Amino acid sequence: MPVTKNEQDEGDGGALHHVQGAASFSKFMTVLQIIADAPGMLNIAQLTKRAPFPRGTIYRLVSALIAEGLVTQSGENGTFRLGPRLLQFAAKTWEDSDLRTIARDFLVSLRDATDETVHLAVPSNNRMVYIDKLVGSNRVQMKTSIGGQVELHSTSVGKAWLSGLPDERLLDVIKGLDLKRYTAKTFTTPAALLDELKRTREQGFAFDDEENEPDIRCFGSPIFNRSREPIGAVSISMPVYRHDERRHELCGRLVRETAQLISAELSRML
Missing domain, CATH: 3.30.450.40 (GAF domain)
Incomplete structure (x- = not known):
């Protein structure tokens, strides 16, 4: 299913600039690596099972990565791939x-x-x-x-x-x-x-x-x-x-x- 603004929830917004510091950067890299290791195979539910973060954090990270063109989401099955900006x-x-x-x-x-x-x-x-x-x-x-x-x-x-x-x-x-x-x-x-x-x-x-x-x-x-x-x-x-x-x-x-x-x-x- 597509990531929506409501799913980001948990009160901390979805923009990339709201997540600061080295620890946050490491979280982005962890999610990117999981997606890169299984391109086109994981939807948001499967990603939340693999990433070692709270569900709301994962929604926020993925939404920010999509907004920056670093990740894309298939409209057909909701799975993720690395985005054109990374390429x-x-x-x-x-x-x-x-x-x-x-x-x-x-x-x-x-x-x-x-x-x-x-x-x-x-x-x-x-x-x-x-x-x-x-x-x-x-x-x-x-x-x-x-x-x-x-x-x-x-x-x-x-x-x-x-x-x-x-x-x-x-x-x-x-x-x-x-x-x-x-x-x-x-x-x-x-x-x-x-x-x-x-x-x-x-x-x-x-x-x-x-x-x-x-x-x-x-x-x-x-x-x-x-x-x-x-x-x-x-x-x-x-x-x-x-x-x-x-x-x-x-x-x-x-x-x-x-x-x-x-x-x-x-x-x-x-």
């Missing part, structure tokens, strides 16, 4: 990120070699966030944007990043995922996803075969830092009608090689 803040950081800067020339080369949409993504709260995007010359393009968030289990960038995790951490991450079905091809059980990630490791790239949205196929490969920790992924995306056996082999090889080059450059420079 704007993040985008300004990504513009200056070392990974984005180092990867840019390699992404340009990959885009030019395939004439397809190329993405660079990093993990964030059990999702992947696009921090760069380059498009080819084709008229049919991906409807994605920098700052957009996508799932780990149903996308090439997500599966690529997962495949780079050590086994113990991989199992922990998968336990925390909501393996939601987006198409008939989405992997929706841990066992099926683990089998897919095994194939991803063996071939060096992930293949999204219309698993996130119909008529779109993507190739993704993990980017590692000097410590061999996966810190992101690069991908190539295309409509099904431009995908065939020859392009499959070409794009798989190119996305794998590009991720390796970016990883090597990261290790050299950072």
Whole structure:
């Protein structure tokens, strides 16, 4: 149910400036983190069960976060997600990120070699966030944007990043995922996803075969830092009608090689 002014109640108002000091800031951050960890999954009743604050305080905090554009609430089911203002803040950081800067020339080369949409993504709260995007010359393009968030289990960038995790951490991450079905091809059980990630490791790239949205196929490969920790992924995306056996082999090889080059450059420079 939507948060209303009456529900804020408890006599202390709903404006952000009415909550002062470090303790209050910590409360805002706690609520933000709970929402970030379960985007689109918690309504106000469920949020009050998870947040360690009185009900009236939670209503007040959420209302203030919504008013500031830091949280949005779905009109359909009343669940919460991080808001556009947070994504704007993040985008300004990504513009200056070392990974984005180092990867840019390699992404340009990959885009030019395939004439397809190329993405660079990093993990964030059990999702992947696009921090760069380059498009080819084709008229049919991906409807994605920098700052957009996508799932780990149903996308090439997500599966690529997962495949780079050590086994113990991989199992922990998968336990925390909501393996939601987006198409008939989405992997929706841990066992099926683990089998897919095994194939991803063996071939060096992930293949999204219309698993996130119909008529779109993507190739993704993990980017590692000097410590061999996966810190992101690069991908190539295309409509099904431009995908065939020859392009499959070409794009798989190119996305794998590009991720390796970016990883090597990261290790050299950072």
